[in-house]
Amino acid sequence: MSNNVEAILNQLRGVIANGDSEGVGVWLADLINEPNNEAVNDAIRELGRIDASLIVYLTRFIAYNRAVATAYPLLEDLLFEQILASPDMLVEILSSSSDVNEIAYYVHCIEALALESATLGLETKLAGVSDESLLISMLDAIAKIGFCHNSQSLADYLYASNRDIIAAAIGALGSIGSHDAVQLLSDRMGTDSELDRLILDQFAEIQDQFCIEKLSETLASHITHVRNYGKAKLAEMGAKAIPVIIENLGSDDTDLVVHTLNVLGDIFDESAVKPIKNLLHNHPADANIRFAAYESLGRLPSEKIALALAEGLNDKDDNVRLAASRAINNNYSRMLGVGVKNLLHSAVFDSEKIIAAIVESESDNIFLDLLVEEEIRDALFTYIREQAHSDVVKFFNVILAKNDRGDLLSFIQPEQQPEQKTKALVYAVDDSRMILNIYRSALHKLGYEFKLFEFPETALKNIEEDKPAFVFTDMNMPLISGIDLTRKIRETHSADELPIVMVTTQSESDSKNDALAAGVSEVIGKPFGADALKQAIERNYKPN
Known part of the structure; x- marks a missing residue:
């Protein structure tokens, strides 16, 4: 150690012993400015032998000279050692400080060390801080530690005027993860789609029973974005969510049951099969529930659903029969084949x-x-030849050719029909391929030209080029809901120019009101057939 550095070190010992805060700052600055880095590091090591009051001086010095901690990491390492040895001292100087720079650095130390014992001091200090950047740093520190003494002390920040503060409070409460914290987050939901997604992300991250129940509750929400994002988070969670959400199948709320069935199909786990079978055995009166149940069974891996699926082919509703047929097809077995033939x-x-x-x-x-x-076979061929849309004919052409049954291709080719004037172009948007098949069949029977879209964003990209005369859309779709789609279309097309009819299982008046407010011309219910679509078009489409 050089003589000059040794002299500075002796001066530091003296001013620290005398409690001369200003003097400590001056001599620390002199020490750091010494050209001999190795000697400075040796001096920093020697500083560690001084009593715990060094915490007070070092934190204040580094708070105003943050670059020093980068140039001499040993200095901050020394400080952290001192803090860990006497954490109460850091809390004490935090509580007494009113300087933003100092408080910000104290918070940095608490966060870097994940100092749980300092959280009460942080919570107490929060109430007196008005600087927004500092508030965010303090909330981030609590999030890093994942603990606070009173979640309610963070509640007000969920309703701040600064969105970054709200986001930081959401992160802090989510990291804490207690029932009280989760309930505060749940109570905050419903007014802002972006913030609601942040909250639901927290529930999905925690994944305890209480949070899974909160996610399950979103399936009954009348707020479209909450419901759709909750469905997505539950599907991502997978089989862990099933024991909680299957309780919804006993609800009298049709919408809740349908959304739950959708999620069970998305999760794709065989443990969902039995509760869905039990639901069907109770013969639910609502066709939307039966449709959703068969659609989900068609997506689930199981060899034990023969009876339930075969019964679906005899359902009184056309849409339900299609869903049951597809479910049988996806789980086809000899036993199911016998049932279909019977x-x-x-x-x-x-x-x-x-x-x-x-x-x-x-x-x-x-x-x-x-x-x-x-x-x-003759009945199948007759239907394909005389009633099916050309896309369906092409599909079965390919199936016959791939299975070496080209000898039968001539039996399903439609007879040449005189060219007819096609009606207006209709868009149909739904994330269910089964529903799109139903649209295809119905619009074909009605004689309309149509385009089907599984993804709303694709429909939006094509509207200007295609210039459709009419749009049917589902309400509940991931990423872009039917309400979002309507709002986007209404930015460039009025209701007179392009009528939009929303077709949904959702029965709550709030959801329908939201759809109408977004600009849809009418809301009609599922299940639907050609007659329902025809009437909706006639009520809302006024050709030039």
Whole structure:
């Protein structure tokens, strides 16, 4: 150690012993400015032998000279050692300080050391801080530590005028993760889609029983973005969410049951099969529930659902039969094949409607298995040839060719029809491919030209070029909801120029009011058929 550095070190010992804060700052600055870095580091090591009051001087010095901690990491290491040895001293100087720079550095130390014992001091100090950047730093420190003594002390920051403060408070309460903290976050939801997503992200991160229940509650929300994002988070969570959300299947709230079934299908875990089967065995009166149940079963891996699926082919609702057919197709087995053939041979059941469901749902496994039954095969071919849309005909052409049944291709080719004037172009937007198949069948029967979109953003990209005359859209879709889609379209097209009808299972008046406020011309319910679409178009479309 050089003589000059040794002299500075002796001076520091003296001013520290005398409690001369200003003198300590002067001599520390002299020490750091010495050209011999190795000697300075040796002196810093020697400073560690001084009593704990060094914390007071070092924190204040570094608070105003933050670059020093970068140039001489040993200095901050020394400070951290001192703080860990006497954490109460840091809390004491935090409580007595009113200087923003000093407080900011004290908070940095607390966060860097994840000093849980200092959180009470942080919570107390929060109430007296008005500097917004400092508030955010303090909330971030609490988030890093993941603990506070009283979650309620952070509640007011959830309603601050500064969105960054709100986001920091959400992060802090989410990191704390107690029931009280989670409840505060839950109470905050419903007014801002971006902040609501941050809150739901916290619930999904915590993943305890209480948070999964909170996510499950979003399925009953009348706020579209809350409901859709909650569904997405539950689906991402996977099988862990199933024991909680299957409780919803016993609810009298049709919308809640339908949304729960959607999530169970998205999770794709066999443990969901039995509760859905039990639901179907109770013969729910609402066709939307039956449709959602069969659609979910069609996406779940299971060999134990033969009876439930076969019964669905005889459902009184066309849409439900399509969903049941697709579910059978995706889980096809010899037992299911026997059940389908028995239904088609029986005089009790409407075989024409079952044939229509098999074809319109593009159930290729069922179709191929039925080719050995001449009477059934002829009925399938007749429907494809005379009633199916050209896309469906092409689909079964490919299926026959791929399975070495090219000898049958001529039997499903439609007869040449005189060219007819096509009606206006209609868009149909829904994230369910099964629903899009239903649109295809219905709009084809009505004679409309149409385009089907599984992703709303694709529809938005094509509107200016295609210039559709009418739009049908689902309400509940991920990323871009039907309400969001409507708002975007209304930026460039009035209701007179482009009518939009929302087609949804959602029965709550709030959701319908939100849709109407966004600019939809009408809201109609699922399930739907060609007649419902025809009437909606006639009510809202006024051709030039």
